[in-house]
Amino acid sequence: MHDQSATPKPLVDELLELKDWGRDLRIDACRGIALWWIFLDHIPNNIGSWLTPRNYGFSDAAEVFMFISGVTCALAYGKAWRCEGWTGVIGRTLRRSWDIYVAFLLLTLASAILIHLVGGGPSADASNTRILLDQPGATLARAAILQYRPVNTDVLPIFVLLHLLFAPLLWLLLRVPNLTLGASVALYVLVHFFGWTVPAWPNSHWAFNPMAWQLLVVLGAWWIIEGNKVQPWVRSRAALVLAVLYLLFSLITALSWRIKPLEALIPQMLAYLLYPLDKSNLDPLRLLHFLAIAVLAAWLVPRNWRALETPVMRGAIRCGQNSLPIYCLSVLLAFVSHMALLDISNGLAMQIALSVGGIIAMIVSATLLNLISIKPRQHPARNSSP
Structure with missing residues (x-):
């Protein structure tokens, strides 16, 4: 027995709905x-x-990654509640938060070691590891409390905090989902109005302000719980038309910032007001762009999409199933690739080779991780393990 028996019926009903999702x-x-x-x-x-x-709109992969993380957290921890109750959910969120925390510290050390091996120089400044090499004790202490982050590792401290808080968030979403989403939107608005942020070091800048x-x-977690109620609107023709129009506007605008002949298509005053977009605080234009992409994806990508069976998509699926180690690997691969472009060649052929080679390395690593994780399940004594 566990604390499931004391749960109100509406909460049980919502959790039962999560069963229908299965593995998407x-x-x-x-x-x-x-x-x-x-x-x-x-x-x-x-x-x-x-x-x-x-390069084709206002948002990028970060928005997709954050939203999908909310979706997977709701699915995984919702399943944990059904099997183990809230005690199990809290335990799992704490363990996952600890895993991400350890991964962040190891990635920080690995980044510093790589910079040291290549001799520091401009790379140390570009990767924000100069201060770590000059003041290792003080910097590691700040990293331990998530106030210092080398470049490209910023997303991991956010997930440490979010997993720590996900159990109470899930509890609220299952009882008052719309009110909880409303509170999240209100916090987002207040961040833009008052400039709220979380303390950082050596300056107050976060590449991804957790409060925004x-x-x-x-939103991703809310979609799992309340998505069925808003599906008709998301899949309406009006939503599709608005999404496509906004995506076209953002496409032309983004390209005009990078391709000179297209500058004439966007009034200079409008371009001045829009650029640069505030990524740190999730600019509203970025948020709207992601929502437009989500609407288009809901129309074009069904659950039984045949492309999921292709080799490329199978590789993507394996990487997605091992997101934490693959993300850490990608940060190191990006650094090594950058060094190769600087020290060996920055030609087009080298850029293509490094890009393709890095993705292949990620797929191979994810495939090996899947093989390693399957082996314990084949042992009879482990079948009951969570």
């Missing part, structure tokens, strides 16, 4: 593709970044 491979595929995009975008001056949404980006995680 679209979720793993989207997260895996987002990891590929993040890797390509993390390599400066890389032709491969033109395969990512960053929490909205996408909450």
Whole structure:
């Protein structure tokens, strides 16, 4: 027995609905593709970044990754509640938060070691590891309390905090989902109005302000619980038309910032007001762009999408199923790729080779991780393990 018996009936009903979702491979595929995009975008001056949404609109892979994380957390911890009760949910969120915390610290050390091996120089400044090499004690102490983060590791401290808080968030979402989402939106608005943020070091800048980006995680979890009620609107023709129009507007605007002949298509005053978009606090235009992409995806990507059976999508699914280690690997691969472009060649052929090679390395690593994780399940004594 566990605390499930004391749960109000509405909560039980909501949790029973979660059973119907099962394993949706679209979720793993989207997260895996987002990891590929993040890797390509993390390599400066890389032709491969033109395969990512960053150059074709206001948002990029970060929004997809955050939203999908909220979806997977709701599914995973909802299942844990059914099997183990709230005690099990709290235990699992704490363990997952600890795993991400340890991964962040190891990735921080690995980044510093790589910078040291290549001799520091401009790379130390570009990766925000100069201060770690100069003041290792004080910097590691700040990293331990999530106030210091090397470049490209910023998302991990956010997930440490979000997993710590996900048990009470799930409790609220299952009882008052719309009110909880409303509170998340209110916090997002207040962040933009008052400039709220979480303390950081050596300056107060977060590449992803947790108080703003929490909205996408909450939205993803809310979608799992309340999504069926808003599906008719999301899949309406009006929503599709609005989404397509907004995506076209953002496409032309984003391209006009990078391609000179297109500048004339966007009034200079409008371009000045829009650019640059505030990524740190999840600019409203970025949020709307992601929502437009989500509406389009809901129309074009059914649950039984045949493309999920292709080799490329199977590779993406494997990466998505091992998101934490693959993300950490992608950060190191991006750094090594950047060094190769600087020290060996920055030609087009090298950019393509590094981009393709990095994604293949991610797929191979994810495949090996899946094989390792399957072996214990084949042992009879382990079948009952969670």
